[in-house]
Amino acid sequence: MTESGARLDHLVSVLKGRGYRLTPQRKAVLQILAASDGHLSVEQIYARVKKDFPMTSLATVYKTVTLLKEMGEVLELGFSDGGNRYDGRKPYPHPHLICIRCRKIIDPEVTALSHLPQEVASSTGYRIVNHRLDFFGICPECQAAENQAGNNSAGQAARRNSIRRW
Amino acid sequence: MTESGARLDHLVSVLKGRGYRLTPQRKAVLQILAASDGHLSVEQIYARVKKDFPMTSLATVYKTVTLLKEMGEVLELGFSDGGNRYDGRKPYPHPHLICIRCRKIIDPEVTALSHLPQEVASSTGYRIVNHRLDFFGICPECQAAENQAGNNSAGQAARRNSIRRW
DNA sequence: TATTAACGGATAATGATTATCTGTTACGAT
């Protein structure tokens, strides 16, 4: 049994265990979420589903993803400027590293964060139910591309204007 | 000189230093951002600006806030489900604690995070330019309200359905 | 295989944000 196969079985059993139907369209979405290495957009899921089920509607992808999110089996990475991403393999909070140029997202290893929610809870009295840690940066590939673009005015001006003091 | 007065002076000098005009509408937005304890929505800023300048347009508030954000003088807290918030007093990354019931946002004290960006940068090769840490929970007031609502079905069913394994 | 609530497809609606257009104004130069 592959890892994605086990994950798919789990998603199917959770769905059925809660009395939801397993339709071909849903199964296709589950397969994609279980097989992907995470961080898919709805449009990406939609495009892949349509390879097997060309009649599938975008609304169905939204509905299935939302259903899985509400069951706690998919992690939604929402962004205010559109293009939310969905992780069907690690549906629990974990840090993300996002390239602001190509929008690639990876999961960096970050040490010793598990105590933070408890720390915040006891210092504030809030009941913590979720958290999120995102790092934004430029991936090595896009750094190389920027250096290629190189010594022309546009890139340098843009870089000069992005002053950061942290 | 009050703290918000100093902050306002700083915002004004940055604006003028970059050659932008200081209009009454902009000054009103700057004052509000400098005086508020952070985390204002555009609608909140808009409502306060209109007390002094009733003719002010919502678009102007958006434009001013975006301008300050691009200058690095305002921190934008974007949320995928709308209602972004703006912090004009601490425009650098810092943790936030968000009540998922009443949408109140506070700045919790969280220890020893400053090394994380560097850690992620060196382990991944990304150039880190920003980061964000949000905790989501229920504030003490909303917890009390939930307990008041108490032993009726709706609240309990909702709580039963929000299964969390982390 | 029949029943039926749940579901899928198509598309309209939503709503925060952005773009566009036009008349006005802050501000350095005169």
Added chain:
DNA sequence: ATCGTAACAGATAATCATTATCCGTTAATA
């Protein structure tokens, strides 16, 4: 002080990811 002008403000249309709605279809159970 006034002028000239690019920058600005107001009004509102456009955008676009997401959600809601409606109706025909179907998975799951008996």
